[in-house]
Amino acid sequence: MEEQITYINVRSLLSFCCVLEDFHDPALNINSYFEKPNGHPESLCWSAVWTARADMAAVAKAMSKFRLAVVQLHVTSVKADNLSRARGLVKEAAGRGSQLVLLPECFNSPYGTGFFSQYAERIPGESTQLLSETAKENQVYLVGGSIPEEDGGKLYNSCTVFGPDGELILKHRKIHLFDIDVPGKIRFQESETLTPGDRLSTFQTPFCKVGVGICYDMRFAELAQLYSRSGCQLLVYPGAFNMTTGPAHWELLQRARALDNQLYVATASPARDEASSYVAWGHSSVVNPWGEVISKAGPEEAVIYADVDLQYLADIRQQIPVTAQRRDDLYAQTFLI
Numbered sequence: 001m002e003e004q005i006t007y008i009n010v011r012s013l014l015s016f017c018c019v020l021e022d023f024h025d026p027a028l029n030i031n032s033y034f035e036k037p038n039g040h041p042e043s044l045c046w047s048a049v050w051t052a053r054a055d056m057a058a059v060a061k062a063m064s065k066f067r068l069a070v071v072q073l074h075v076t077s078v079k080a081d082n083l084s085r086a087r088g089l090v091k092e093a094a095g096r097g098s099q100l101v102l103l104p105e106c107f108n109s110p111y112g113t114g115f116f117s118q119y120a121e122r123i124p125g126e127s128t129q130l131l132s133e134t135a136k137e138n139q140v141y142l143v144g145g146s147i148p149e150e151d152g153g154k155l156y157n158s159c160t161v162f163g164p165d166g167e168l169i170l171k172h173r174k175i176h177l178f179d180i181d182v183p184g185k186i187r188f189q190e191s192e193t194l195t196p197g198d199r200l201s202t203f204q205t206p207f208c209k210v211g212v213g214i215c216y217d218m219r220f221a222e223l224a225q226l227y228s229r230s231g232c233q234l235l236v237y238p239g240a241f242n243m244t245t246g247p248a249h250w251e252l253l254q255r256a257r258a259l260d261n262q263l264y265v266a267t268a269s270p271a272r273d274e275a276s277s278y279v280a281w282g283h284s285s286v287v288n289p290w291g292e293v294i295s296k297a298g299p300e301e302a303v304i305y306a307d308v309d310l311q312y313l314a315d316i317r318q319q320i321p322v323t324a325q326r327r328d329d330l331y332a333q334t335f336l337i
């Protein structure tokens with residue numbers, strides 16, 4: 001009976017360690033540490049604990065770094081070309097060791113209110129089928145930029161994410177629509193044709209939890225903060241800033257989101273095409289939790305790479321512990337002095 005209890009306790013302890021360390025590696029089967037046929041049950045239990053802990057530490061260390069690739073695709077009006085080039089560039093990124101690959105906003109079609117209905121697809125559909133196959137062929141997490149989605153007579157700007165097994169992990173519908181009017185520069189009203197999404201979107205990988213937003217979503221600090229508070233260590237924003245707001249705000253916003261929340265931020269833009277009706281700024285980037293741009297494209301088609309280092313992120317959070325120092329007691333008050 002006592003032995004039974006010890007087994008159960010140690011098994012629970014190991015499971016608890018996994019939870020504490022946010023350790024979700026399916027390859028680590030706790031049961032396997034208890035399968036030795038002989039020996040004293042109690043010492044077996046403790047040796048199981050230490051062996052498992054050591055294995056967990058080794059696997060966790062290996063998983064504390066991963067390679068991220070951002071594909072800055074040259075998007076044209078020919079959907080088939082966009083899809084096949086995206087497939088080729090994801091393959092190239094995977095061939096260079098990337099485990100997570102990010103595509104741009106509207107990667108399958110030109111960006112513009114006049115194009116959304118023309119290029120809209122249901123999900124699943126042609127473009128998401130290609131994303132699923134591409135993720136599986138290359139064994140990567142694939143954040144499929146966004147596509148115009150049609151559902152129930154409404155149009156959405158939607159990002160789908162696929163796992164290395166080709167399964168759909170999530171669908172994020174852009175929640176803040178890009179409606180701006182800068183006189184003499186740019187007026188754009190996504191809400192003329194699109195409907196906003198109504199939920200936040202995160203997904204878990206073996207490396208870290210990831211929060212998803214689309215372009216204009218990046219301007220909303222509250223969204224990034226909610227993702228960070230829910231445990232995300234990487235935020236990804238497929239986006240397509242323009243020649244007015246791009247030079248002014250694109251990099252600044254990414255650095256602000258990264259620094260405020262002490263996490264990595266990655267953005268993917270279409271490549272710049274001066275001939276298109278909406279000229280994208282380009283400059284897809286990756287920013288680290290110190291607020292530094294660690295990888296950046298120019299305006300043209302490119303694949304950029306960054307090694308995301310979660311130990312570095314943990315070090316920064318320990319050195320400057322703003323999360324623990326927050327004064328939520330004061331922020332919650334509704335009056336201002």
Ligand SMILES: NC(=O)CCC(=O)C(=O)O
Binds near residue numbers: 215240246
């Ligand atoms: N596609 C978008 O949401 C563009 C957002 C943008 O350019 C901005 O300035 O914000």
